[in-house]
Amino acid sequence: MxxxxxxxxxxxxxxxxxxxxxxxxxxxxxxxxxxETTSDWVLWPRAVPSRVQFADRDYECGAxxxxxxxxxxxxxxxxxxxxxxxxxxxxxxxxxxxxxVAADNATYTCGLLGGP
Numbered sequence: 001m002x003x004x005x006x007x008x009x010x011x012x013x014x015x016x017x018x019x020x021x022x023x024x025x026x027x028x029x030x031x032x033x034x035x036e037t038t039s040d041w042v043l044w045p046r047a048v049p050s051r052v053q054f055a056d057r058d059y060e061c062g063a064x065x066x067x068x069x070x071x072x073x074x075x076x077x078x079x080x081x082x083x084x085x086x087x088x089x090x091x092x093x094x095x096x097x098x099x100x101v102a103a104d105n106a107t108y109t110c111g112l113l114g115g116p
Contacts, residue, residue, distance in 0.1 A: 037082050045083035047103035052081050052110050054089070059099050059110035072100055072107060 035041050038049030052059045075088035085103035089096050101108045
């Protein structure tokens with residue numbers, strides 16, 4: 001009778017191994033997807049990620065608002081980041097050399113990557 005119990009234990013261990021492998025694969029795919037969008041190695045995007053995509057261009061944002069952080073005065077809300085921060089830019093359509101991201105009661109200036 002012990003061989004039947006051992007067989008069930010082995011099958012249960014194999015099933016748990018497969019489930020664990022699937023969970024790790026899904027988390028890896030999610031991690032890579034967020035990294036491709038934001039340049040951050042996290043499972044869920046932050047409100048102000050390292051890189052923001054806006055108007056088909058990439059913008060680099062600082063990790064902290066710091067001195068000289070942007071103000072949204074005179075700017076128009078033009079979108080949101082993948083993590084839910086509000087993107088403000090000039091009212092003209094298309095890309096600009098900088099944008100401001102507002103999140104968590106702070107503003108962050110993000111500069112255009114790759115030139116004009």
